[in-house]
Amino acid sequence: MGRIGIIGVGHTKFGKRSDASLRELAFEAYSSALDDADMDSSKIDGSVVCSATHYDKQRSPAGVVAEYLGLNPQPTFNVEAACASSAVGLRTGWALVSSKLHDVMAVVGVQKMTELSSEEIQELMGRAGDVMWESPFGTTMPAYYAMYATAHMAKYGTTEEQMALVTVKNRKYGSKNPNAMFQKPITTEEVLKSRPVSAPLKLFDCCANADGAACLIIANAEKAKKLTDRPVWVAGLGLASSPMSLAGRTGPLTSFDVTKNAAKAAYQMAGVGPNDVDVAEVHDSFSITEILNYEDLGFAKPGSGTRLLEKGETELGGKIPVNIDGGLISKGHPVGATGASQLFALTRQLRGEAGSTQVDGAKLGLAQNIGGIGMYSAVTILRA
Amino acid sequence: MGRIGIIGVGHTKFGKRSDASLRELAFEAYSSALDDADMDSSKIDGSVVCSATHYDKQRSPAGVVAEYLGLNPQPTFNVEAACASSAVGLRTGWALVSSKLHDVMAVVGVQKMTELSSEEIQELMGRAGDVMWESPFGTTMPAYYAMYATAHMAKYGTTEEQMALVTVKNRKYGSKNPNAMFQKPITTEEVLKSRPVSAPLKLFDCCANADGAACLIIANAEKAKKLTDRPVWVAGLGLASSPMSLAGRTGPLTSFDVTKNAAKAAYQMAGVGPNDVDVAEVHDSFSITEILNYEDLGFAKPGSGTRLLEKGETELGGKIPVNIDGGLISKGHPVGATGASQLFALTRQLRGEAGSTQVDGAKLGLAQNIGGIGMYSAVTILRA
Numbered sequence: 001m002g003r004i005g006i007i008g009v010g011h012t013k014f015g016k017r018s019d020a021s022l023r024e025l026a027f028e029a030y031s032s033a034l035d036d037a038d039m040d041s042s043k044i045d046g047s048v049v050c051s052a053t054h055y056d057k058q059r060s061p062a063g064v065v066a067e068y069l070g071l072n073p074q075p076t077f078n079v080e081a082a083c084a085s086s087a088v089g090l091r092t093g094w095a096l097v098s099s100k101l102h103d104v105m106a107v108v109g110v111q112k113m114t115e116l117s118s119e120e121i122q123e124l125m126g127r128a129g130d131v132m133w134e135s136p137f138g139t140t141m142p143a144y145y146a147m148y149a150t151a152h153m154a155k156y157g158t159t160e161e162q163m164a165l166v167t168v169k170n171r172k173y174g175s176k177n178p179n180a181m182f183q184k185p186i187t188t189e190e191v192l193k194s195r196p197v198s199a200p201l202k203l204f205d206c207c208a209n210a211d212g213a214a215c216l217i218i219a220n221a222e223k224a225k226k227l228t229d230r231p232v233w234v235a236g237l238g239l240a241s242s243p244m245s246l247a248g249r250t251g252p253l254t255s256f257d258v259t260k261n262a263a264k265a266a267y268q269m270a271g272v273g274p275n276d277v278d279v280a281e282v283h284d285s286f287s288i289t290e291i292l293n294y295e296d297l298g299f300a301k302p303g304s305g306t307r308l309l310e311k312g313e314t315e316l317g318g319k320i321p322v323n324i325d326g327g328l329i330s331k332g333h334p335v336g337a338t339g340a341s342q343l344f345a346l347t348r349q350l351r352g353e354a355g356s357t358q359v360d361g362a363k364l365g366l367a368q369n370i371g372g373i374g375m376y377s378a379v380t381i382l383r384a
Numbered sequence: 385m386g387r388i389g390i391i392g393v394g395h396t397k398f399g400k401r402s403d404a405s406l407r408e409l410a411f412e413a414y415s416s417a418l419d420d421a422d423m424d425s426s427k428i429d430g431s432v433v434c435s436a437t438h439y440d441k442q443r444s445p446a447g448v449v450a451e452y453l454g455l456n457p458q459p460t461f462n463v464e465a466a467c468a469s470s471a472v473g474l475r476t477g478w479a480l481v482s483s484k485l486h487d488v489m490a491v492v493g494v495q496k497m498t499e500l501s502s503e504e505i506q507e508l509m510g511r512a513g514d515v516m517w518e519s520p521f522g523t524t525m526p527a528y529y530a531m532y533a534t535a536h537m538a539k540y541g542t543t544e545e546q547m548a549l550v551t552v553k554n555r556k557y558g559s560k561n562p563n564a565m566f567q568k569p570i571t572t573e574e575v576l577k578s579r580p581v582s583a584p585l586k587l588f589d590c591c592a593n594a595d596g597a598a599c600l601i602i603a604n605a606e607k608a609k610k611l612t613d614r615p616v617w618v619a620g621l622g623l624a625s626s627p628m629s630l631a632g633r634t635g636p637l638t639s640f641d642v643t644k645n646a647a648k649a650a651y652q653m654a655g656v657g658p659n660d661v662d663v664a665e666v667h668d669s670f671s672i673t674e675i676l677n678y679e680d681l682g683f684a685k686p687g688s689g690t691r692l693l694e695k696g697e698t699e700l701g702g703k704i705p706v707n708i709d710g711g712l713i714s715k716g717h718p719v720g721a722t723g724a725s726q727l728f729a730l731t732r733q734l735r736g737e738a739g740s741t742q743v744d745g746a747k748l749g750l751a752q753n754i755g756g757i758g759m760y761s762a763v764t765i766l767r768a
Contacts, residue, residue: 053437059511060466063628063759073645075623077472078464082444088461092476098483127443239459244447261457375447
């Protein structure tokens, strides 16, 4: 397998972006990625557009995005894996470049959500679960993850206070990220007092729906070395699936097998283990999700993810800094853009360009991105 | 680039399938592909699910399809390119196998459309055009293609009678295809007398919305040779894009540059030209589309596609038999399944298993699949 490099990254401000349509958000991320790579559009020989469906009126958005970005007549299409769409987009782009169908591609993650009412979004989120046997009975995303939280609490004694620490940490770092939707630190007490969404998850345990886009420009080794002097290499790619329905899953709801499987594949491909990771981005759609991910990625033993938080091990300066760009909880979660946003943050870390949140000497970064209620999980390992 | 083989193909009956849900249609195609390959599910190490969005209530269908097909925990995700979804799915699977991330994959194209009213479908079809500048003004798919028909008539003198010949031919062969939605031959007069849909296109110039699925099992050369003694090889893959909006296109609406570009790439990769093709499947969403495709693929000179029809050159026994499985016009067009359905037909031809519609000695097959109003076009060349 050839080495594929990330040679440019771009990111919009996430949040309520009434100023920009879907195509404009995509353009903003794409043009900033081109600027970052110091190149023009002419070298891009294909694009992958990653967007969860239904949030925007536009169907098949690759059509309008490729047009607006000036990427015709090069190949383009849509890749979707719910919240993991653009992590899977990178995997797909990696394969297209590795297979030599393409040399330099743009992977664009984009989502426009805030024009919908929260009722509409809730209903749509449920439909990323099984529409035949589950969503008609009220399984929206917070309800699904609340079941995981409850199971973890019951088995390991995890508390709401401990879960709140995820939000407190991520909001602290979100305050340093100008692209984040929420840039104000928050206290444990504020999290605990926030209104219930789906018990035990409260408002500030949850990430927010947002508009936004992020873009990765990737190239084969030869082109990457020619086009930039600071490529970041894709070292490991893991993707796994799990039954979409909870009913179809075996075992307790205290971990995600899908993430363990994806992590195993990514670690194996990169030839590394969890202890080698210098900086990580994990899917914190809810506070509990980040804790489960610590455990499923091997950063902590089962049931002990909360101890990493209590000891500050996932803070800047800790053993394995996690989501020090603010995570989904601070940045917001424009579904299709989230995976690429994580990889944007890692790329800047591995280049040593993360400013006040730079992890000293970071050489290996890991991003983990869950789709829906864990029917997909993607783990990507990048190397400086 | 490694050689990738198609080692099994499956196809459901297309049409109004009130007896089967989306996941059941996918299973039907997948299990018949496994039977065809004489293998079980255990060797499949990943899947690509291809489905146009919004027609079914289920979002992110790869989740429910992989579960129902027993394909967890292997990687899966969704690929979408409107009507070209599963042709692009094959390209994506090809890249994933070529890059060695996978060895044996299932590419599943599936669509469930007939539970929607025709008004709902019309509105959704428009939304595969530009929702900002075009679809609000009435550009549904028949209206888009009617503009192409009108331009072709104006420039080349193409007549409604000539367009009707496409339907007459395809219905003739559809009558021999047990999977086709329409299995009754039709006369030119019946086509001409059918009710107007979007002038000059009448009801029988149009393909029909349908439910259905088709599946391709692909493998790298080593596995393909081990698993079957009759692999069909993917020789050429071309994909191109065009502005989604008609307003963004240059040149007259008498041909699709997007198809010319895709064909050029596919011919080049396969090292062949249009005269080498023994049997073809082209996108006949409307009768005019097939005529344009003859010209854009190089089977006929610009403006002379209708002469192939009049001379019977695209009939069985002609110079280049086209859509002798009945085409979209007879089979119906379950959007996500159509590309895989074309490749199913070619695979059977190249194996010499097409029965009464077998093209003698067919060694090279070409499939061409348009997405939407030509924002994508995929050309795939298979070799026995």
